[in-house]
Amino acid sequence: MRKPFIAGNWKMNMDSQSSVELIEALAEGLDKIDREKVDVAVIPPFVYLAAAVKAARSSSVAVGAQDMYFEPKGAFTGEISSYMLKDIGCTYVLCGHSERRHVIGESDELINKKISAAISGGLLPIFCVGELLEERESGKMTAVVERQIRAGFAGLNAAKAAAVTVAYEPVWAIGTGKTATPEQAQEVHSFIRKILAEIYDETLANQMRIQYGGSVKADNAEQIMAKEDIDGLLVGGASLKPAEFLGIIKGSIK
Numbered sequence: 001m002r003k004p005f006i007a008g009n010w011k012m013n014m015d016s017q018s019s020v021e022l023i024e025a026l027a028e029g030l031d032k033i034d035r036e037k038v039d040v041a042v043i044p045p046f047v048y049l050a051a052a053v054k055a056a057r058s059s060s061v062a063v064g065a066q067d068m069y070f071e072p073k074g075a076f077t078g079e080i081s082s083y084m085l086k087d088i089g090c091t092y093v094l095c096g097h098s099e100r101r102h103v104i105g106e107s108d109e110l111i112n113k114k115i116s117a118a119i120s121g122g123l124l125p126i127f128c129v130g131e132l133l134e135e136r137e138s139g140k141m142t143a144v145v146e147r148q149i150r151a152g153f154a155g156l157n158a159a160k161a162a163a164v165t166v167a168y169e170p171v172w173a174i175g176t177g178k179t180a181t182p183e184q185a186q187e188v189h190s191f192i193r194k195i196l197a198e199i200y201d202e203t204l205a206n207q208m209r210i211q212y213g214g215s216v217k218a219d220n221a222e223q224i225m226a227k228e229d230i231d232g233l234l235v236g237g238a239s240l241k242p243a244e245f246l247g248i249i250k251g252s253i254k
């Protein structure tokens with residue numbers, strides 16, 4: 001049985017005060033939820049991470065970063081390494097979020113280096129994949145997702161791969177209010193699990209968690225999570241409101 005894993009990606013939102021208030025409200029709400037039944041993480045902007053770790057300390061909320069660079073240290077102005085994130089108490093890091101792929105221009109190769117370096121630095125990567133609307137409409141969806149998955153896991157042995165959570169986020173569903181139907185998401189999740197079984201084996205593929213992301217809200221979380229291969233949710237906009245995010249978490253407990 002894979003434990004549900006719900007993560008809130010704050011993107012470039014919040015400020016120092018509202019970050020702490022949001023985590024405190026989540027921690028309080030989570031006190032009433034069985035910690036054994038769900039893993040929860042928040043993913044604030046870099047500058048609020050240290051305060052987020054402090055605010056989350058005595059709660060079951062883990063903290064992750066939205067990105068990192070693959071080199072451990074050195075002359076890379078503006079970048080942040082996995083060791084630095086680990087040093088301040090982060091548990092997770094997003095790798096290859098669609099906004100980094102399509103707005104910033106990150107390649108499959110760069111994302112693969114980040115995933116590998118994240119694991120070496122002691123972090124748990126949340127590796128995002130997903131097709132654009134035109135790729136889905138032109139029948140290229142599975143080819144795109146397969147390419148992203150194979151490139152992301154390239155060179156990772158089974159022990160390293162086990163540290164990764166995959167997040168399937170169809171780009172057309174992110175921030176658009178247009179959620180994939182539970183059936184559409186399930187189809188791609190089971191396809192991803194099949195590719196993982198081909199790369200590794202069925203045992204590992206069946207242990208790995210695959211999140212869905214894209215316009216998840218409290219009123220659609222339960223339906224999406226009811227699908228067999230959907231093990232968690234990566235939530236953007238709806239993770240900024242404590243009541244909404246807590247509603248998503250509650251709806252995700254299987």
Ligand code: PGA
Pocket residue numbers: 009169173174175176177213214215216234235236237238
């Ligand atoms: P959204 O974002 O929930 O606002 O659609 C999801 C994501 O980008 O992770």
